[in-house]
Amino acid sequence: MHPHLVFWISAVVRMIIVLVASSVAGFFWGLVPGLVLAMLGMMTLIFVQLNYLLRLADWLDQPSSSHLPDGWGAWTEVFSRLYKLRRGDEKNQAELAEWLARFRQAMSLLPDGVVIMDDVMFLEWCNPAAEQHLGLSLSQDKGMRVTNLVRTPEFIDYIILGRYETPLTLSFRERKLIVHIIPFENRRQILVTHDVTESERIDMMRRDFIANASHELRTPLTVINGFLEIASMQPDMEVSIRSSHLKLMSEQGERMQRLVEDMLTLSRLESMEYSVHHEAIDMHGMLVQILQEGEALSAGRHQLSLQYDGPDILGSADEIRSAFLNLLTNAIRYTPEKGKITLIWENCPLGPKFIVQDDGIGISAEHISRLTERFYRVDKSRSRETQGTGLGLAIVKHVLLRHKAHLLIESTPNVGSKFCVQFPANVILLN
Structure with a gap:
């Protein structure tokens, strides 16, 4: 049966009940009591309806399926339908909130920056990559104009000209970024940044x-x-x-x-296909052999010595020997005659450590960070005189990366240099 028909039938039935009760009262006690009873009955019906209207108005201020009032009569159906509608809305809101959380989580993991702006460039949302690329802070900058936050002439010209079909290459905050604005909906725009510095x-x-x-x-x-x-x-x-x-x-x-x-x-x-071949390495035997090769290269022009107080390790013997020999060869090439070169193998709390220390010509601080680059030379003429290829320290760097070790360099011009290879503790060969 149609809901409207049910509503009117129940309303008419209630009024008929009031009128019948009033007629019975009038038949037994007279006309006036019957009319009074009819008036009281109708006022009761009106009061009940007004009470439910008030409760409905209160609920609409804070609609929730868990606090929906119970109904009587036609209001039972009204509140039942409102309950179903509200439950559907709450389910949809929960699904939307879940999708929004997933979207924001996915956007936060992207390596590219994503900024959502309105049509006049006010910041609405951005992911952590965009904060890092552009120096934004969502908590502090939300609602501010992006052109006031990214103050570079190239970016502002890109915004003003509106030629968004071509990305902008932008140098900003010591980074090189590819910036692209994508119109989105009628009053939204997406700003995408891609870091191409590396x-x-x-x-x-x-x-x-x-x-x-x-x-x-x-x-x-x-x-x-x-x-x-x-x-x-x-x-x-x-x-x-x-x-x-x-x-x-x-x-x-x-x-x-x-x-x-x-x-x-x-x-x-x-090469990723060329994995490290781990084997037990007799470090004392290896270092003695490296020292002998160094003495042959030096031909008596330097004082070479070995201090051995460390453990045997696991790793690629050929690769580690090549790295250590490169460090010693460099020390011989850049240490004047009668200079002292010391090889040290010791254990420390962080793990085994290999040190090549000399009192040679030294290296200026501005060159140290670039020493492991291919073909990088502090003194090109001296390197050619000593027959260096310019790849020795690059080889050392990659060998150490493959063994989870790292290279520390300390040097002072005209005083000497100290090249220290720090291995992790888990390379120690257990007896």
């Missing part, structure tokens, strides 16, 4: 690596080709001159070979 740095390193490698290879190739051209033009060249040319070509060939070998070593160390 990729730009990697691209620059790649370009520098190619340029430096080409330059390093060009010099010995030029020498070899030049000598070959001279030899072809002068077939009856004196034996002494030919011998000196062959010696120089041999030296340059060996230099190219070392350079290619170091580049291949770096490539192998950076």
